[in-house]
Amino acid sequence: xxxxxxxxxxxxxxxxxxxxxxxxxxxVDVRKGEDLEKCHGLIIPGGESxxxxxxxxxxxxxxxxxxxxxxxxVFGTCAGMILMATKVDDDRVETLNLLDIEVERxxxxxxxxxxxxxxxxxxxGHPFSMRGIFIRAPRIKNIGDxxxxxxSVNGEPVLVQQGHHMAAAFHPExxxxxxxxxxxxxxxxxxxxx
Amino acid sequence: MEKGxxxxxxxxxxxxxxxxxMDVTNAEQAKIAEDAGAVSVMALERIPADIRAxxxxxxxxxxxxxxxxxxxxxxxxxxxCRIGHFAEAQVLESLSVDFIDESEVLTxxxxxxxxxxxxxxxxxxxxxxxxxxxxxxxxxxxxxxRTKGEAGSGNIVEAVRHMRQVQKDIKLLTVLGDDELMAKSxxxxxxxxxxxxxxxxxxxxxxxxxxxxxxxxADASLMMQLGAESVFVGSGIFKSExxxxxxxxxxxxxxxxxxxxxxxxxxYDLQKAMxxxxxxxxxxxxxxxxxxx
Numbered sequence: 001x002x003x004x005x006x007x008x009x010x011x012x013x014x015x016x017x018x019x020x021x022x023x024x025x026x027x028v029d030v031r032k033g034e035d036l037e038k039c040h041g042l043i044i045p046g047g048e049s050x051x052x053x054x055x056x057x058x059x060x061x062x063x064x065x066x067x068x069x070x071x072x073x074v075f076g077t078c079a080g081m082i083l084m085a086t087k088v089d090d091d092r093v094e095t096l097n098l099l100d101i102e103v104e105r106x107x108x109x110x111x112x113x114x115x116x117x118x119x120x121x122x123x124x125g126h127p128f129s130m131r132g133i134f135i136r137a138p139r140i141k142n143i144g145d146x147x148x149x150x151x152s153v154n155g156e157p158v159l160v161q162q163g164h165h166m167a168a169a170f171h172p173e174x175x176x177x178x179x180x181x182x183x184x185x186x187x188x189x190x191x192x193x194x
Numbered sequence: 195m196e197k198g199x200x201x202x203x204x205x206x207x208x209x210x211x212x213x214x215x216m217d218v219t220n221a222e223q224a225k226i227a228e229d230a231g232a233v234s235v236m237a238l239e240r241i242p243a244d245i246r247a248x249x250x251x252x253x254x255x256x257x258x259x260x261x262x263x264x265x266x267x268x269x270x271x272x273x274x275c276r277i278g279h280f281a282e283a284q285v286l287e288s289l290s291v292d293f294i295d296e297s298e299v300l301t302x303x304x305x306x307x308x309x310x311x312x313x314x315x316x317x318x319x320x321x322x323x324x325x326x327x328x329x330x331x332x333x334x335x336x337x338x339x340r341t342k343g344e345a346g347s348g349n350i351v352e353a354v355r356h357m358r359q360v361q362k363d364i365k366l367l368t369v370l371g372d373d374e375l376m377a378k379s380x381x382x383x384x385x386x387x388x389x390x391x392x393x394x395x396x397x398x399x400x401x402x403x404x405x406x407x408x409x410x411x412a413d414a415s416l417m418m419q420l421g422a423e424s425v426f427v428g429s430g431i432f433k434s435e436x437x438x439x440x441x442x443x444x445x446x447x448x449x450x451x452x453x454x455x456x457x458x459x460x461x462y463d464l465q466k467a468m469x470x471x472x473x474x475x476x477x478x479x480x481x482x483x484x485x486x487x
Contacts (some may be wrong), residue, residue, distance in 0.1 A: 009449050010212040046209050048269050054231035111206050111292035112315050116196040135205040174205050
């Protein structure tokens with residue numbers, strides 16, 4: 001069975017684990033570099049990107065994450081997306097440069113401006129609608145040529161994919177939505193584990 | 195587009211899980227907290243240990259201080275208002291604070307009524323000592339609960355008492371039959387619909403954090419192991435001899451609460467924790483936890 005890890009340093013990791021448990025995969029709580037070895041894919045949850053940056057550095061996990069991402073899929077939501085970007089407007093956050101996107105933190109405003117909106121998503125050529133919940137969300141300001149947009153809000157990308165990596169500005173794990181996680185679980189890196 | 199709904203409010207509480215929310219009284223302390231890895235800061239006029247020492251009326255922080263903190267840090271900024279003081283809450287909402295703590299640490303403004311938290315677009319966190327109190331606050335619209343402990347005491351005993359009580363009350367609900375839940379709802383003084391929901395879920399319908407007395411990494415680990423999903427640290431950081439180092443150690447202790455070797459490692463360089471108070475030194479009637487119902 002495919003094993004998908006959730007980076008459990010801080011944030012909504014338990015919600016991601018709960019969604020994965022509804023799918024045909026084994027969910028793994030990842031808190032150390034060595035936990036990555038048994039995973040076929042990794043989710044970096046929402047939370048605070050400054051806090052996660054500090055914890056990743058505290059345990060020297062940065063290089064382990066980079067190495068993991070070369071041949072295995074990574075999916076970041078909200079703060080996780082910020083950590084995957086090539087460019088962010090804040091030097092308090094150290095990114096992994098996994099997706100050719102430029103992001104702005106808390107770009108929609110403070111919590112009072114957090115919102116839920118109806119999203120039109122397309123994965124594998126199949127369109128569907130879902131509710132997207134945006135919490136002090138980051139905005140994708142620019143994307144590289146190789147980045148595919150899977151969903152947008154007001155013309156701005158909110159769900160993107162590049163090769164075997166993907167990222168969302170919103171939180172599919174908070175609305176009981178399984179389709180996004182299910183799609184991610186089908187992505188294949190170059191590495192095949194038994 | 196939907197804003198300010200209960201689901202959106204609880205969403206932010208979910209993001210704060212596994213993190214540390216630190217009490218700060220100015221922008222300089224907020225910066226130290228953010229640099230240490232805090233997920234959020236709580237703005238208040240004086241930290242609980244000083245409120246206890248100085249006496250007088252403790253009120254909401256000044257808008258100027260809150261603005262300075264908001265301009266200094268990128269993490270969510272919370273602020274406290276007095277129990278029942280909905281006008282303070284309205285001011286905090288107009289300042290766009292990210293979370294409001296209707297807190298027993300400040301002097302209560304209303305001895306009978308807590309704030310109608312559904313009326314605000316900003317999420318609220320409230321303290322509790324048992325499940326009934328937690329569910330009354332959730333019934334009023336709180337999007338996060340924290341056990342009260344005894345703020346400013348540096349003593350974990352009350353936080354433990356309250357967390358154990360809440361967990362025990364929840365466990366009981368999971369084994370009671372449907373025909374017993376209304377009577378239980380009456381005993382708890384809590385809304386029947388929430389009592390039923392907790393019985394089914396086996397946990398609170400909103401995140402449950404711990405507060406009041408956390409002074410060391412091991413204290414934070416203890417509360418996490420007892421079922422807290424995150425911790426608030428008030429006086430424990432800025433009343434210690436080494437705020438930046440201690441703040442960082444407590445952040446790591448929440449992530450690695452189940453890893454004693456890691457806890458020992460992060461505690462290695464710590465200097466003295468805050469002195470703290472035995473509960474016998476705080477007479478009944480002067481305990482902050484007794485405020486609110």
